Amino acid sequence: MGILGWIILGLIAGAIAKAIMPGRDPGGIIITMLLGIVGAIVGGFIGQALFGTDINTFFSLSTWLLAILGSLVVLGIYRLVTGNRARA
Template structure:
């Protein structure tokens, strides 16, 4: 799966991550979508490094789980960083 596939997967994974972690995001929907894309790509790289397998299928369950997990982690970190700045 190429970078375009990871971007499309990231858009969907970002929306799923937003549904799993509801709440107000400081950047709005555009930032959440971008975080989903970066999180999906990050999840793919981490999955490839940890499991030493080629994660290339768009329809594979492990690909989706890694993309959603990467998006959730990145969204959580983003909320922690921007939440502290907003209250400071």
């Protein structure tokens, strides 16, 4: 899967992560989607390292689950780091 596939996967995974973790994000929907792209890439590489899964197939359920999980982790970390600044 090329870089365009990762971007599309990350955008969708970021939207799903936002739906799973509702709330106010310090950066809005654009930052959430960018974090989704980063999370999809991070989740894919961690899944490949830990489980040996093939992350190069766009329509694989494991690819989607790892991308969503990675997006949730990155979004959670982002909220922990910047959450207090947004409320101040």
